[in-house]
Amino acid sequence: MISIFFSPRGTTKRTARAILGYGQKVEERDLLGSPLKEDLVLPPGEPVLVAMPVYAGQIPVLCxxxxxxxxxxxxxPAVAVAVYGNRAYDNALAELQDILEEAGCPVVAAGAFIGRHSIFPKVAEGRPDQADLALMAAFGDKCREKLAAFDPAAHVRLDLPGDHAYREPGRVPFHPSCNDRCMKCYACANTCPAGAIPMETPWITDGEKCISCGACVFLCPTQARQYRGEAYEAAAGAFAVKCGQRREPELFL
Ligand SMILES: Cc1cc2nc3c(=O)[nH]c(=O)nc-3n(C[C@H](O)[C@H](O)[C@H](O)COP(=O)(O)O)c2cc1C
Incomplete structure (x- = not known):
């Protein structure tokens, strides 16, 4: 089994691992540290799971x-997984299904799961919780059954929600900033998937390039990098109210 994911703040990776089971033999490809720059040719017959966070209702454009x-x-045969921050996953699963099927990977199972919102961490705080993790494990068992029984000649395309009208998503107006706790370890500049943090001046964020993924916030050892500012705080409060109602995972098998 090959597991491909992009997980700047760790929840998508955790979800993929909970689905596949920690004891299973899985080859992981993390697009944060190892972006695809050359063809990844899957060995014939090898199943693949692709897990993506939802950004503006779609999968991240760079992925x-x-x-x-x-x-x-x-x-x-493929399993498609979207992880979203309790607002909505909109077209993300449908888009991932289209990409996988076009790449020669028929999607036999799909799931949308909830994880703490990576820009507004009060939204879906504590998710995935024990109930989510149990559901992920049960989904993994069902996926294994479907993958083992996969017959290409009998493949019927899953009917997944989403309108297949993909756009270039608008930019999120919030970008992490850095304060004087920065000790110039360069972890952020080395990890930023968008090249938005210059090596020479890692306390700066290029707002034109930043995709707001939060990888730099997640790995900063001194918490120097954070989302800050009045506009951000106001949006975080409003978002917590708007998206306060618990959503549940959805499975498609
Ligand atoms: C730029 C950006 C856009 C996002 N858009 C959405 C969205 O449309 N719907 C939603 O529910 N969550 C959204 N989220 C929240 C993420 O989907 C969620 O926090 C996910 O768990 C992040 O995965 P990670 O922890 O693996 O990085 C967005 C997050 C970012 C950074």
Whole structure:
């Protein structure tokens, strides 16, 4: 089994691992540290799980580009997973299904799961919780059954929610800033998937390039990097109210 994910703040990776089971033999490809720059040709017959966080109702644009350009399957059965921050996953699963099927990976199962919102951490705080993790494990068992029984000739396309009208998502207006706790370890500049943190001046964020993924906030050892500011605090409060009602995972098998 090959597991491909992008997980700047760790929840998507955790979800993929909870689905696949920690004891299973899985080859992981983390697009945060190892973006696809060359073709990834899947060994014939090898199942693949692709897990993506939801950004503006779609999968992150840089992942869409990488997967479309470089994922090469030959009938490899696939599981599509979207992880979202309790607002909505909109077109993300449908988009991932289209990308995988076009790459030669028929989608036999899909799931949308909830994780703490990476920009507004009070939203879906504590998710995934024990109930989510149990559901992920049960979903993994069902996926294994479907993958084992996969017959390409009998594949019927899953009917997933989403309108297949993909746009270039608008930019999130909030970007992490850095304060004087920065000790210039360069972890943020080395990890930023968008090249938005210059090596020479890692206390600066290039708002034009930043995709607001929060990887730099997550790994900063001194918490120097954070979302800050009055506009951010106001939006965080409003978002927590708007998205306060608990959503539940959805499984498609
Ligand atoms: C730029 C950006 C846009 C997001 N858009 C959405 C969204 O449309 N709907 C939603 O419910 N959550 C949204 N989220 C929240 C993430 O989908 C969620 O926090 C996810 O668990 C992050 O995965 P990670 O922890 O693996 O990085 C967004 C997060 C970011 C950074």
């Amino acid at each position: 869409r580009r990488q997967l479309k350009a470089h994922l090469k399957g030959s009938g490899n």
